[in-house]
Amino acid sequence: MxxxxxxxxxxxxxxxxxxxxxxxxxxxxxxxxxxxxxxxxxxxxxxxxxxxxxxxxxxxxxxxxxxxxxxxxxxxxxxxxxxxxxxxxxxxxxxxxxxxxxxxxxxxxxxxxxxxxxxxxxxxxxxxxxxxxxxxxPEVFSDIEAAPLLCAGIIGYRALSLAEVPDAGTLALYGFGSSAHIVLQVALHRGCKVLVATRGDRHRELALRLGASWAGGALDELPEPADSAIVFAPAGEIVPAALRSVKKSGTVALAGIYMTPVPEMDYERHLFHEKKLRSVEANTRADGEGLLAEAAEIPIRxxxxxxxxxxxxxxxxxxxxxxxxxxxxxxx
Ligand SMILES: [Zn+2]
Ligand SMILES: [Zn+2]
Structure with a gap:
């Protein structure tokens, strides 16, 4: 072969x-x-x-x-x-x-x-x-459409659960590649408001076209504080920015398997007020089944x-x- x-x-x-x-x-x-x-x-x-x-x-x-x-x-x-x-x-x-x-x-x-x-x-x-x-x-997807669901979709889905965004809450996505553009569709379907911080005009345009309320630069200040954030970009300098952008007790989930070094953080500015920082590692089979079922219901494109x-x-x-x-x- x-x-x-x-x-x-x-x-x-x-x-x-x-x-x-x-x-x-x-x-x-x-x-x-x-x-x-x-x-x-x-x-x-x-x-x-x-x-x-x-x-x-x-x-x-x-x-x-x-x-x-x-x-x-x-x-x-x-x-x-x-x-x-x-x-x-x-x-x-x-x-x-x-x-x-x-x-x-x-x-x-x-x-x-x-x-x-x-x-x-x-x-x-x-x-x-x-x-x-x-x-x-699921039958609703062509072969090409289904392929990105199998990692970008599944890992994004797990990251979204670990980010613990409340019902109708505000979710910030840092980085807007394959995974984020699928998570955005799931989050909107669940009634969330989505803010996207990413480099690249084309990524920001796609985010807005898919329904993001705001799209700005990778390290821009968000227009409003978020309940939760997911960092997809493998860039450590985004972690403190994401922690600053979430409300008290907000969660920041790191979706990547690799990240450049995270800069020194300040306890008061980045972590106090019960903010939570967690990484996401791979997936369970239940995550995969859950993502495919919800993706088919939406359906994710x-x-x-x-x-x-x-x-x-x-x-x-x-x-x-x-x-x-x-x-x-x-x-x-
Ligand atoms: Zn992958
Ligand atoms: Zn084992």
Whole structure:
């Protein structure tokens, strides 16, 4: 099969992914064998390729927002059949036994495994996934539309829950990429008012077009205090600004897997008045099911730019340079 393969971590400008012919993946008794139809690109792919997150194997096929058609099922599979359409997300395996798993926090499993990091992902014509970590894709979405929901959507959804925005409250989003433009649609559907602080005129225009009440620069002061904020931009200097922007007892959730150093903060200005700061790590399967159900009900419309499989380097370079509005998706 054709795949875009990483052999050694390197800056994305050097186009480190190579189009190669790879062996077909082998499905075990509890696995689904998928023909990939679409795979979203994600900032985490950049972190894996460039080495902020050390790839757990090389050669590696990146990509963790995979929409595929089931072409084979292992003999112990019961949930899906040949011809079904399923999604594969970042979380692809947990131990089921550690304290986190037992307490319903499988996103924090000590032995969790990730798609396109520990195992091959979706920048390829075929992929395998454990059946119990696959998601049914609601019919209302095309393959391309569904792909960004599988990480941008799911992580955004978890960040939105952890941000604890009250009913009809005001939510600030810092950074406006793939995840934020989906979260904005969920938050509006829940009756929230959304303020967006981001660099890039095109991102601000998209935010306003999708229904944000205000869109300004990444470090601009908000027109009013927010109840909660989510920081999507991987830039540590935004954290104190976000904490200043929330009301007393407000929550700031950090949605990224990587962030540049956070500057020194002042207790009185940034943290006092019971303000809460928390990070978001991966997702549980319940987050994935919850997001897909709510996304189908709204329905969420991801703004997508599509690329061919062999254009994965170019697509990621554009993502790096803030050149994609909404979500980038490889269409196979
Ligand atoms: Zn575990
Ligand atoms: Zn991702």
């Amino acid at each position: 054709r795949a875009m393969v990483l052999h050694e971590r390197a800056p994305i400008e050097t186009s480190p992914l190579r189009l190669e012919e790879m062996e077909l993946p082998v499905a075990g008794p509890r696995d689904l064998f998928l023909r990939v139809r679409a795979c979203g690109i994600c900032r985490t792919d950049l972190h894996v390729i460039e080495g902020e997150l050390e790839p757990e194997r090389t050669p590696l096929i990146p990509g963790h927002q995979v929409v595929g058609t089931v072409e084979g099922v292992g003999n112990e599979c019961t949930r899906f059949r040949v011809g079904d359409r399923v999604g594969v997300a970042w979380l692809r395996g947990t131990c089921g036994k550690c304290e986190s798993c037992r307490r319903g926090r499988e996103n924090l499993c000590e032995q969790s495994r990730y798609t396109g990091h520990h195992e091959h992902g979706g920048y390829a014509e075929f992929a395998v996934v454990r059946e119990d970590f696959a998601y049914a894709i 991801a703004e997508t730019t599509t690329f061919a499989l062999e254009q994965a380097n170019e697509a990621l370079i554009r993502l790096q340079n803030d050149g994609i509005n909404g979500s980038g998706v490889l269409a196979l």
